Amino acid sequence: MNLSSATTAFQYLTALFGAFLAALWLSLIFWTYRDIRSRTQDALVQILAALTTGVMGPFGLVIYLILRPSQTIDQAYQHTLEEEALLTEIEEQPICPGCGNRTRADWQLCPNCHTHLRKGCENCGRLLELSWQICPYCGTPVAGVRAEVGLEPGAS
């Protein structure tokens, strides 16, 4: 093996290594750009992130990984949806008119102040709002109302 062929081999290896580095560099920029696009819609931030990796390569990537938004747009959206669902759930919880504590839709009495919240249907036993005068499940008139209706003709 003479000197010139060794030099050629070295040059060849260097070129190969250089090409590999360039490809790696480009794919880092590509990866960063794709990643930042899933995390923000701000074009300036997207360009800055790609530039950071473009200029500093692997080091830029490390900086990007530290600084990037922790949630993707999809994750942030899911998070908002979950929070909204939780809020409506809390808002839909009825409040006791007696003491103001939260009650549940299937309670007849407030466990705190014993205020009547609902009444049971005489016929089917399902829970009715106090203002209802007829059971919406089986059609049975509510007892108190029926008694009033029955009293009126007798009184007159």
Ligand SMILES: [Zn+2]
């Ligand atoms: Zn109460």
Ligand SMILES: [Zn+2]
């Ligand atoms: Zn009923």
